[in-house]
Amino acid sequence: MKISHKRKVQLKLNKRVKASSPARQRPVKSKPVAPAKPAVETSPKVSTANTASSLTPKQQQVLEIVQANPEGINPKGIGLAAGQEDTKAASWATGALKKLTEEGAVERVQVAANKVIYKAC
DSSP states (O other), X not given: OOHHHHHHHXXXXXXXXXXXXXXXXXXXXXXXXXXXXXXXXXXXOOOHHHHHHTSOHHHHHHHHHHHHOTTOBOHHHHHHHTTOOTTTHHHHHHHHHHHHHHHTSEEEEEOSSSOEEEEEO
């Protein structure tokens, strides 16, 4: 393909992109919307029994492994117990552990400067 033809094609494509960009379109006038009433939260604290039912299978598996080790277990130990490879065991468990910690099903304990174990609540 000749370079001059490529340039023409590129210019045509750029013109189409610029013409269809939202900055070139006229703004749409809308009517003001009345503010909605704030929602009142009436749900009680979620217990671990309710939390267990809303977990993904991976999170449920990690929670079971943590509950089986009452003295605490590190993320690599959790991944190895779940059958993951040695090199990616800790990273496999980390995502599920973050979610379980947020929900309060698992407690994060800092043992040393760079060592963390997880215990069931």
